[in-house]
Amino acid sequence: MFHSGTRFAIIGAGPGGLSAALALRKKGYSNIEIFEKETAAGGKVNSYIYEGKPYELGAILLTANFHEVKKIADEFSIPMRNYHSPSLVDEDGKIYRFKDWTGANFSKLELIKATIRYVWLSVQEKTQMQVGLEAVPDSLTLTMDKYICMHKLEPLSHPMEPMMVGLGYGYFKEIPAAYIMKLFSLLFWAKLRKALTFGKTSLSTPVHGYQHLWQTVASSLAVHLNSPVEKIEKDGHCWKVKTVNGTKTFDQIILSVTPDISANLLPEIPQLARLAKEVRYYDYQVTVVKIDNFEREKTWYLRKNRQRDQLGQPIAITSPHPDANVYMVYTQTDKTINEDQILTNIKLTIQQMGGMVTEVLTHKKWRYFPHVSGKTIKSGFYEAWAGLQGRDGLWFTGGVFNFETVEHTIQYSNHLVNNMMTQQNHLNQSESKTLMLRKFSPSKGKGPVTHKIAK
Numbered sequence: 001m002f003h004s005g006t007r008f009a010i011i012g013a014g015p016g017g018l019s020a021a022l023a024l025r026k027k028g029y030s031n032i033e034i035f036e037k038e039t040a041a042g043g044k045v046n047s048y049i050y051e052g053k054p055y056e057l058g059a060i061l062l063t064a065n066f067h068e069v070k071k072i073a074d075e076f077s078i079p080m081r082n083y084h085s086p087s088l089v090d091e092d093g094k095i096y097r098f099k100d101w102t103g104a105n106f107s108k109l110e111l112i113k114a115t116i117r118y119v120w121l122s123v124q125e126k127t128q129m130q131v132g133l134e135a136v137p138d139s140l141t142l143t144m145d146k147y148i149c150m151h152k153l154e155p156l157s158h159p160m161e162p163m164m165v166g167l168g169y170g171y172f173k174e175i176p177a178a179y180i181m182k183l184f185s186l187l188f189w190a191k192l193r194k195a196l197t198f199g200k201t202s203l204s205t206p207v208h209g210y211q212h213l214w215q216t217v218a219s220s221l222a223v224h225l226n227s228p229v230e231k232i233e234k235d236g237h238c239w240k241v242k243t244v245n246g247t248k249t250f251d252q253i254i255l256s257v258t259p260d261i262s263a264n265l266l267p268e269i270p271q272l273a274r275l276a277k278e279v280r281y282y283d284y285q286v287t288v289v290k291i292d293n294f295e296r297e298k299t300w301y302l303r304k305n306r307q308r309d310q311l312g313q314p315i316a317i318t319s320p321h322p323d324a325n326v327y328m329v330y331t332q333t334d335k336t337i338n339e340d341q342i343l344t345n346i347k348l349t350i351q352q353m354g355g356m357v358t359e360v361l362t363h364k365k366w367r368y369f370p371h372v373s374g375k376t377i378k379s380g381f382y383e384a385w386a387g388l389q390g391r392d393g394l395w396f397t398g399g400v401f402n403f404e405t406v407e408h409t410i411q412y413s414n415h416l417v418n419n420m421m422t423q424q425n426h427l428n429q430s431e432s433k434t435l436m437l438r439k440f441s442p443s444k445g446k447g448p449v450t451h452k453i454a455k
């Protein structure tokens, strides 16, 4: 791959950057430095500790299929606890069970048929299981609602929609199936495993908070906290990384930040800016509040707020510790809605549900779930990124390349280090024949132009 003394800089100490560093270290490299703009590592894994208990402002859960996160947790001896998933209820307090919803709307036979169709599709389309989003079949570029309809997956998929909106992954009418099916496959196989192990819980979370895991990983690496990278400049065969604390020189750079940040750091690469312009985000706020007179053993998914015209209204409320009256409230929002408005909406909604917000402890607004439209996927967005990987020693990882979960992000970083970086020509012969890499042509939008990317 590279000579053993190669100097690597990684930008961003979220799960993407830190897992790339671990993978490089496993390959025997030791000159690895990570630059993080915040005062702590973790990125969108961010724990707020209140009265000794962690409340997650970012990622919370692992399913049984989060193998990569579990490997890292094991390696660093991070204790995990089962996450007792409180009953899901809608705003009227009605328990919202998958089997009740399906049972009321579909027969058992229809459910079995949809399950078989789903398993068949995941074998056929592979994309759901493989790392990355290159060469996605055209059907997966349809929005999720159309994909469900096309493959008659309603008995399986429709109960998932309020949950997906609640988790901040947007609306089935807007999001290409390629993304949702990646998440769905993790949840589906975890559920199946739960059924096969006779109900052993499939959800877990680190005992001391999710961020503790990543801070422990970071403490084993050379991480420069409080070091926002301002610019990355070419210097002969090397790269100069400029931070507020000075400039350092590296041979290889891995950017584990969103594409717009990468484009700003590397203004001399116009293709980056073109690709970054295509990426969409959701504004997603997590608010930690104390509530009196409210049940703790429930996670509320407020179905009436799951439409786009309800932006700024809370969509999910959960209490992670049954012995504390502290709740996390999730809200899809946008730039036009200010924080005061969101807090007012939360208080009113909870009041209407019979509770009373007595204190707002903290809140955090994220620019969440980087993704592109189906048309952009079809026009070769991901293949264009693949073509950029490794050029002049620049590499890219992060949520947009696979899917916005910790597990998918680690999978992609591992793939980057273990496959793409190992074989400079990371697409092998047979793959490249079938992939017929497509040229990115966003403005024309006439679908893919077949073309092999020259490295």
Ligand SMILES: Cc1cc2nc3c(=O)[nH]c(=O)nc-3n(C[C@H](O)[C@H](O)[C@H](O)COP(=O)(O)OP(=O)(O)OC[C@H]3O[C@@H](n4cnc5c(N)ncnc54)[C@H](O)[C@@H]3O)c2cc1C
Pocket: 011, 012, 013, 014, 015, 016, 017, 035, 036, 037, 038, 041, 042, 043, 044, 045, 057, 058, 059, 060, 061, 062, 168, 227, 228, 229, 230, 256, 257, 261, 284, 286, 366, 368, 397, 398, 399, 400, 403, 404, 405, 406, 407, 409
């Ligand atoms: C509310 C919420 C709930 C979630 N729930 C789950 C869940 O239950 N399970 C799950 O698996 N995932 C969940 N996720 C998603 C998960 O957190 C992300 O997929 C994951 O953190 C992405 O990792 P990343 O490294 O790509 O990006 P990030 O975590 O965003 O890390 C990027 C890092 O780059 C740093 N950075 C940015 N600019 C610069 C710069 N100029 N210089 C230096 N550093 C810079 C940032 O500060 C950040 O630390 C959730 C996320 C949110 C917000």
